[in-house]
Amino acid sequence: MQHEFKFAGETVEVTVARDSERWHLGDLECQIMTDGRLKININGVGKFAHAAKVGDVWWVHLDGHVFCIEKTEPGSNSDAAEGGMVAPMPGKILEVLVEQGQSVASGDLLLVMEAMKMEHRIVANVDGVIAMMNLKEGDQVQQGDILVEISE
Amino acid sequence: MVSTVLVANRGEIACRILRACSEAGLNSIAIYANNDRESMFVELATTSVELVGQTIGETYLDQQQILAIAAEHGADAIHPGFGFLSERADFAKAVLDAGITWIGPSPLAIEMMGDKMTARKTMKAAGVPVIPGEEIDFEDETKMIEAIVQASTRVGYPLLLKASSGGGGKGMRKVENPDNLVESIKGARREAVAAFGDGRVYIERMLTGSKHVEIQILADTHGRVIHLGERECSVQRRHQKVFEESPCPLMTAELREKMGQAAVMAAKAVDYVGAGTVEFLLASTGEFFFLEMNTRIQVEHPVTEMVTGVDLVREQLRIAAGQPMSCGQLMMRGHAIEVRLYAEDATNNFLPAIGPLAVFRPPTGPGIRLDTGVREGDLVTPNYDPMLAKLIVWAPSRPEALQRMRRALDDFVVLGTTTNLRFLRELCDHEDVVSGNTDTTMIERVWPDGWSPQFSSDTLNAALMVAGVSESAGLHQVQSTITSADNGPQSPFQSLSRRYP
Missing domain, CATH: 3.30.1490.20 (ATP-grasp fold, A domain)
Incomplete structure (x- = not known):
């Protein structure tokens, strides 16, 4: 089965094959334990991984590390979630400067939010039309929330 | 006599105190804000009372409301924990005026130590060295x-x-x-x-290159004032401690006795009662200087408990009830280390993070203690301090304690919310921590341009495979319920449900 993920800004294609109880990816082999953990062989050493999906993101704990791996749809344009169009941290919307349907140019100021007592300016990352904008002054947003969507 | 203790705090320290009350056979009252109604500490009390109000000022800091609850539910003592009202002399006085026992020192002692210039003058007069x-x-x-x-x-x-x-x-x-x-x-x-x-x-x-070394003291109303050795808390980020240990790696028996006696003198100078901490800067020359006194139980008290075997919170309860402290001749045994698990992004200037605790599996085994106020399934919100837990290990020696801490951190699984676990784990490998050569500027000195995790491509590839297999098999998902009709800010964490294969 083939999946497209995004990790640290890079798109990665992962193709895993199943052979009854075992899964394969190149030389790597793993199996799913009855408690939901995965046992994976790395250079001949068996390690146990925990995984949980929150929204579109797989959180994977392996060997003392945590990786956040986002599931993306092949060919989809998920650029809206890049370049400051998502809330960088939990905070409050101070100012809304655009409305749905409005044309904007890359670099235009769209929103001002306050988070951790600092002001953050959210600017357009592409030229286009505001496709989704339903925030108002005083709204609380969570880290990773999509603030504005722009269709090119 | 004390029979019912109201805990004027929340989260991890409320859990610690409420459990101590339960062990001591005392009734307890938890007070909680509406956004804490499902928090763990609320379950641990004999009685739980919801506070009216939205902000911290209207809830955990509302002295009148807390006193009214204490009166209505028959509390005869109030434990303030740390933070919130713990070092407010006016609250301590209001509690005493209401005829309720204050589990802490006198309002005058809080006031004298709370004003730093007054504290300096008092210490100088008592013969305690100041900066x-x-x-x-x-x-x-x-x-x-x-x-x-x-x-x-x-x-x-x-x-x-x-x-x-x-x-x-x-x-x-x-x-x-x-x-x-x-x-x-x-x-x-x-x-x-x-x-x-x-x-x-x-x-x-400014004394650069100094260590932050503090002495735990206990004083009862029978005239006994003792010190329980030191804690070193030099490793700090943004003036907050992240790694604490006892004993201090560079301590000698002679210096401990000198610092301990200075701390006892400091406590006696303000007629101190209860548990307190005298903080010092320890210069590389071996000279030490009074920094401040914290007139409450401290976050890092468990490391002292692990090496001395004294239950500090139980002693607080005893002393408040007018009994003599129970500990006899003290001996420090082995080595204890505490790390603070924060919901924060260590790769981005330690900014607080939020999210669901989709998986929260602390390590277990000999010599491991976890003090926490959260459990799996809880949400980490921006409402309160981002400290999730304190992980404490004890081992016969410092190298073994570090080895145990590394193992414990590797085994600690937290998914769904960004934490500083990996940062703490790499801290345990740093040569300055290994050698005990830490000072208060260590984090800025070692990572002047910020920290980022180090991992091999093998580990990353395996993690990507785990994501691929998990996606294919439809493993553990925390469902997000977002309705497009909802006009408010979209929260991916509105409901939690779980699915296993």
Whole structure:
């Protein structure tokens, strides 16, 4: 089965094959334990991984590390979630400067939010039309929330 | 006598105190804000009462409301924990005036230690060494500037300006040379007025490369004042401790006795009662200087408990009930280390993070203790402090304690919310931590451009495979329910449900 993920800004294609109880990816082999953990062989050493999906993101704990791996749809344009169009941290919307349907140019100021007592300016990352904008002054947003969507 | 204790706090420390009450056979009352109604500490009390109000000021800091609940539910003692109202002399006094036992020192002791200039003067008079510096007795800005400029030539550079009512780095300024002095005095004063309504500022020499070493003390109402050895808490980020241990790796029996006696003198100087901590800076020369006294139980108290075997919170309860403390001759045994698990992004200037605790599996095994106020399935919100847990290990020696901590951190699984676990794990490998050569500037010195995790491509590839297999098999998902009709901010964490294969 083939999946497209995004990790640290890079798109990665992962193709895993199943052979009854075992899964394969190149030389790597793993199996799913009855408690939901995965046992994976790395250079001949068996390690146990925990995984949980929150929204579109797989959180994977392996060997003392945590990786956040986002599931993306092949060919989809998920650029809206890049370049400051998502809330960088939990905070409050101070100012809304655009409305749905409005044309904007890359670099235009769209929103001002306050988070951790600092002001953050959210600017357009592409030229286009505001496709989704339903925030108002005083709204609380969570880290990773999509603030504005722009269709090119 | 004490029979019912109201815990005026929340989260991890509320859990710690409520469990101690339960073990001591005391009734307990938890108070909680509406957004804490499903928090763990609420379940641990005999009685739980919801506070009316939205903000922290209207809930956990509302003295009148808390006193009314205490009266209505028959509390005969109040334990303030740390933070919130724990070092508010006016609250301690209001509690005593209401005929309720205050689990802590007298309002006068809190006040004398809370004002830093008063504390300095009291310590000097008691013969406790203070940081070279001068108190400035002027409130008027012009006179204050004049006095500080004169004092600066005697104190020397670099120096620190500190607000007398200060705390948490507010109203504090480092001054490297005379050019910036006047500007810095004005800045420190302005900040102090805004934060504390008190613009008094004093001056101290800046002691770089020092260790933060603090002495735990206990004092009962039968005239006994003892120290329980030291904790070293040098590793700090943004003035907050992240790694604490006992004993201090460079401590000698002789120095411990000297610092311990100084701490006991400090406590006696204010007729201290209960558990308290005297903080010192320990210079590389072996000289130590009084920094401040914390008139409450501290976050890092477990490391002292692990090496001395004394249950500090139980002793607080005993002392408050008028009994003598139960501990006899003390001996420090082995080595204990505590790390603070924060919901924060260590790769991004330690900014607080939020999210669901989709998986929360602490390590287990010999010599491991976890003090926490959260459990799997809880949400980490921006409402309160981002500290999720304290992981404490004990082992016969420091190298073994570090080995145990590394193992425990590797086994600690937290998914769904960004934490500093990996940062703490790599900290345990750093040569300065391994050698015990830590000072208060360590994190900025070692990671001046920020920290990022180190991992091999093998590990990353395996993690990607785990994501691929999990996706294919439809493993553990925390469902997000987002309805497009919802006009409010979209939260991916509105409901939690779980699916196993």
